[in-house]
Amino acid sequence: MTGATLMPPVRPAAPILAAFARRRLIAFAVPLAILAYLVYAAISFDLAGLAQRARMDNAAILFSDFWQHKTHVTRDNRDGALTVAVEGEAKGTYPQGRLPDYVTVAGDTTSIDLGDGHLVTYFPGGARYAVPDYGTIEIRQTSGGLVLTAPQPRPDWINASDSRVSVTTPAGRFAYTRSKVETFRYSPGWPLFFFTLDSPFAYMTWPELAASALWGERVDPERPNIAAMAHDFWTNAMWRHGDVAWAMFETVLMAFLGTMGAAILSLPLAFVAASNMNPVGPLRFALRRIFDFIRGVDALIWTIVLARAFGPGPMTGSLAILLTDTGSFGKLFSEALENIDEKQVEGVRSTGANRLQRARFGVIPQVTPVLLSQVLYFLESNTRGATVIGAIVGGGIGLLLTQAIQTQKDWEDVAYYMVLIVLTVIAMDSLSGWLRRKLIKGV
Amino acid sequence: MADTAFGPHPDRGVRQVETAYLDLVRRRRMYGGILLIVFVAMMAAGFDLAQSRNAGRVIDGLPMVLSFPSEVISEAWDKRGNIPALLAEHLPSLIETVNIAAVSTLLGGLAAMVLALLSTRGLARWPRLTPVFRRLMDATRAIPEIVIALMLIYILGGGPVPAVAAIALHTAGALGKLFSEVAENADLKPVEGLTSVGAGWGQKMWLGIIPQVAPNWLSYGLMRFEINVRASAILGFVGSGGIGYDLKIAMQWGQGRYDQVVAIFLLLFATIVAIDRLSDHARARLVKGRNA
Structure with a gap:
């Protein structure tokens, strides 16, 4: 009795208050720690120097290439020959007599309508550019060099010297040198995406194309127009749709073969590595360490080693995915096998089933949904991964993508591949989701 | 009968x-x-x-599979004295690789939190916009990291920032989906309670939802960190900084520098295994409770 009164007063709230104080401390400390880490990272990544190194002009080129293209209208000043070519490429050159509407040729003069009242005229011995709200810029070629006449004060978008005059306006670019005069006209969209200019279909509008496909006169007497269209589209020299489709297919193939091959290979291995299936401890241990090793070495190293042995191509990519995923599947499958319900196995055992039959009828049916869902999940993420692996081993869309990026000018190709990859990945995502629902919940 | x-x-x-x-x-x-x-x-x-469509036949290449590793290992064994020094030499790039992974997981994770809350039924700030945020996550998830990284390298030059941006973007989409699946199962009673005392949307999420989902979100975040360490090594090999880039340079030197290859490989292997182990352990504790 007396002892109880001598004890210090009980404060039931004390531990709770202490917990609150600790929580409050954590609530401030964690964001602060994250912030401190990000500041450290910003310093170590040299974020300040990045602003100077960044090439915003490159960014402008990249994004304008994504959605628009330019047509070069070039006159050779020595022989007066005129070429109109999409992106200045030989594959995109308009044949004489089929120039686009905005180029008009009358004798020795050529006029190019850049839209919004901007008009460029090439005439013998010079050229003229009429810019609305500014005036007319005229260049004449003399033996002493180029003579420029333009309203004063001369704005900074005109760049002139004796040997070169260049004008950049929102409507297009214009450059005059001794050897040639060139105008770039920008138009929205990807150039010649469906047909290149050597195909008769490139000059038709959509309704004309439809009419020609359905009842038009045969362009090529050998085959119907629709087949000719498909052929011209598939072999489009600028976009190489056929090759791209093959590359995309190769990428999906790599993912499919790698994932499924790994699943088939690791299922029996998982039985050996599961503690409730295999009583031999050392074997289990060894196999688990092998799985750990395969996963630890990482896809990058496996890809390099295999590429050395087998050379570039989709088979190497599939084998790299197969090997890496065997490590992951081995671990995941054996964990799934260890978590099964033993009652079903006992039930099968009571009928006198042997080990194999117990596995087939007692274990497989209950793990199938889990395994299948993991395999499908991997299939989907490997489709994306196969792009990167393709870039390393040199196969599939990854190869085309890195090539297009390295040329640093075919950004419209990059955009095209990106759209294709994203659509394929989303398609695989929905396919695997649909299969999962169908196979797992539907049964 | x-x-x-x-x-x-x-x-x-x-x-x-x-x-x-x-x-x-x-x-x-x-x-x-x-x-x-x-x-x-x-x-x-x-x-x-x-x-x-492959360059070499698998049957012909099969004996070669081990010849390259054995060549590398035997040369490195001859120069084994160099390895400790090389390990120290490449440690900074390893730290850079891990930093790339950590920063991109953090940034991507923060973006994923916001995206997940905005696209979860019952929690969204603007319920009509949930499909928009969902499609946004699908798109960022589908774009392979390498595409973003290579384009940013063209604009920003080499270095860790393109890799961070690329991985963070993908992480935002991938984690956002998982986060939103967790948040869908959250108990809405705390949110109701907070609504009754006049809390704003941010307060409701921060005080009502985040404490419930934090363990699962953290666990997914750690899993993503594992994946991102690997991704940042691969991106380094394809173009950006970090240990992957060192590995590519060493591989291009080829014979004579295989001790470097082995040193880099050892660093990468040890890091990946260590991070796997740590995150496995931490995740088990997070999901199953303190003493698991």
Whole structure:
């Protein structure tokens, strides 16, 4: 009795208050720690120097290439020959007599309508550019060099010297040198995406194309127009749709073969590595360490080693995915096998089933949904991964993508591949989701 | 009388059930068998096709699989004295690789939190916009990291920032989906309670939802960190900074620098295994409780 009164007063709230104080401390400390880490990272990544190194002009080129293209209208000043070519490429050159509407040729003069009242005229011995709200810029070629006449004060978008005059306006670019005069006209969209200019279909509008496909006169007497269209589209020299489709297919193939091959290979291995299936401890241990090793070495190293042995191509990519995923599947499958319900196995055992039959009828049916869902999940993420692996081993869309990026000018190709990859990945995502629902919940 | 059903002549009804059942089993087996055959044929045709478009034949290459590693290891063994120094030399790039992964997981994770809350039914700030945020996550998830990284390298030059941006973008989409699945199962009662005292959307999320989902979100975040360490090593190999880039340079030197290759490989292997172990342990504790 007396002892109880001598004890210090009980404060039931004390531990709770202490917990609150600790929580409050954590609530401030964690964001602060994250912030401190990000500041450290910003310093170590040299974020300040990045602003100077960044090439915003490159960014402008990249994004304008994504959605628009330019047509070069070039006159050779020595022989007066005129070429109109999409992106200045030989594959995109308009044949004489089929120039686009905005180029008009009358004798020795050529006029190019850049839209919004901007008009460029090439005439013998010079050229003229009429810019609305500014005036007319005229260049004449003399033996002493180029003579420029333009309203004063001369704005900074005109760049002139004796040997070169260049004008950049929102409507297009214009450059005059001794050897040639060139105008770039920008138009929205990807150039010649469906047909290149050597195909008769490139000059038709959509309704004309439809009419020609359905009842038009045969362009090529050998085959119907629709087949000719498909052929011209598939072999489009600028976009190489056929090759791209093959590359995309190769990428999906790599993912499919790698994932499924790994699943088939690791299922029996998982039985050996599961503690409730295999009583031999050392074997289990060894196999688990092998799985750990395969996963630890990482896809990058496996890809390099295999590429050395087998050379570039989709088979190497599939084998790299197969090997890496065997490590992951081995671990995941054996964990799934260890978590099964033993009652079903006992039930099968009571009928006198042997080990194999117990596995087939007692274990497989209950793990199938889990395994299948993991395999499908991997299939989907490997489709994306196969792009990167393709870039390393040199196969599939990854190869085309890195090539297009390295040329640093075919950004419209990059955009095209990106759209294709994203659509394929989303398609695989929905396919695997649909299969999962169908196979797992539907049964 | 009662045991006729067990006798040699079961009555018609039982026999009908039995034949129907056996038919069903047979049909199922047949479908299963057909499916299996189709699957095996697809695999065989696929491997055959892949082989025909590959530069080297697998059979010819098979003996070579081990020759490259053994060449590397034997040369490195001869120069084993160099390895400790090389390990120290490449440690900064390893730290850079891990930093890339950590920063991109953090940034991507923060973006994923916001995206997940905005696209979860019942929690969204603007319920009409949930499909928009969902499609946004799908798109960022689908774009492979390498595409973003290579384009940013063109604009920003080499270095860790393109890799961070690329991985963070992908992480935002991938984690956002997982986060939103967790948040869908969150108990809404705390949110109701907070609404009743006049809390704003941010307060409701921060005080009502985040504490419930934090363990699962953290666990997913750690898993993503593991994946991102690997991704940042691969991106380094393809173009950005970090240990992957060192590995690429060492590989390009080829023979004579294999001690470097082995040193880098050892660093990468040790890091990946260590991070796997740590995050496995931490995740077990987070999901199963403090003492698991």
